[in-house]
Amino acid sequence: MKAIVLKGYGGFDELRYEEAPTPEPGYGEVLIRNHATGVNHCDTDVRRGIFGVAQSFPHVMGVDSAGTVEAVGPGVTAFKPGDRVAPHFLLSCGTCRNCLRGRENICLKGEVLGVTTWGTYAEFTKVRENNVVRLPDGLGFAEAVAAQVPFATAWEALIDVGRLQVGETVLINAAGSGVGSAGIQVAKLAGAHVIATTGSDEKFAAARALGADEVLNYATTNIGEAVYGLTGGLGVDIAFDMVGGDRLLDCVAATADGGRIVTVGAHAGEQVEIDMIEFFRKHISMHGCGRSTRAIVSTVLDLVAQDKLKPVIFKTFDLAEAGAAQEVMESRNFFGRMVMLPEGKE
Structure with missing residues (x-):
């Protein structure tokens, strides 16, 4: 071969x-x-x-x-x-x-x-x-492979682990990545208000087209302050991070009291120094994940076949x-x- x-x-x-x-x-x-x-x-x-x-x-x-x-x-x-x-x-x-x-x-x-x-x-x-x-009937091979890992990862993080609820506000980091673009769609399907971040203004329109309600440039914006401004000083209920480093610190800064962080990757920095005073005073819970099950894969591929999610x-x-x-x-x-x-x- x-x-x-x-x-x-x-x-x-x-x-x-x-x-x-x-x-x-x-x-x-x-x-x-x-x-x-x-x-x-x-x-x-x-x-x-x-x-x-x-x-x-x-x-x-x-x-x-x-x-x-x-x-x-x-x-x-x-x-x-x-x-x-x-x-x-x-x-x-x-x-x-x-x-x-x-x-x-x-x-x-x-x-x-x-x-x-x-x-x-x-x-x-x-x-x-x-x-x-x-694979579901009618789902193309390219669409299936483009959907499988990103949507299954986002689904496990936001739905299975994060327990995202209708009406909650979610922060999605790295909106231009496969997992980030999938996370926007999974969050919107769950009925959430979505704030997405990206390092390029050129990606704003694409993130909004997928359902992001607001988009922020983490390279030029203080994400914590901007998120608190967009949420009336409350912060987000759940933050979804797949890059680590400073982006994980953005999640801590932007998360509401009693909020959750779900993290699935660390390409922007594997070692992260977190202010634990802020972490425990805000009653933040953080969950590591990123390994889906076959049941989750089947769920998201069915949703793609039904045009409810689009890779x-x-x-x-x-x-x-x-x-x-x-x-x-x-x-x-x-x-x-x-x-x-x-x-x-x-």
Whole structure:
């Protein structure tokens, strides 16, 4: 099969489009032909060697895709060749204590597709049957892969963990990112008033088009003061952060007394010094999350198929153009998601 094969950590020139062995499905495993593959920040972290989990080389990265079942191994009963599916990036074991309690997102033996195993930057990807999600009828492959990780992440953070309620006010950081653009839509679907932040005025119109009621530029604005001005001095009920660093501090400053913060990432700074006096006096609760379940993925994909949520695709690339796609990702000069097409653009 054709794949982007990583021979070692480094720059974009380490992403080599070449032949690699096609995986063979074993017992309980499903081989997926990828029709669309996503580009994620964790992919760039893997390439650079800063994800925090060592890879053995050669390695194929990529945490998400959408396609069709090419073949199944012995013992597979839920899927057959031709079924439209997507792999779930969190490879749960299905048998540990947490999996049996329905908490596969904190599986005690979990692995991560494209990080600890070969992933989706390839024509084919192999996963266990219990890590496959069926796609709704009528949902395109590019739309499915553009939606899966961002909307599932936003849904878990805002709905499952944050318990966002109708009429609450929510702050969404990094509105131009895949997860940020998804968070705006999930919050609006839940009936919330949305204040979004971005580092570029050029992204304001796109954020408003997705449903943001107000948009602030965190590079030129004191977010805490601006949010208190917009909310009559109350602050937001819930703040959704996916970048860490100073943006997480914006959330603390902007959150109302008794408010919640949900955080799913830290690309802008993993070590954050928080004023704990402000934190406990405001009775803020903060929840770490970012690992969805297959049930959440199915929920959001159904909503996308019903046109209630809409993934934002910034640009599509051929798989061979993975370096260019990752370069756009690292530039942050985009709004939405990059999608790669292993079979080439039509």
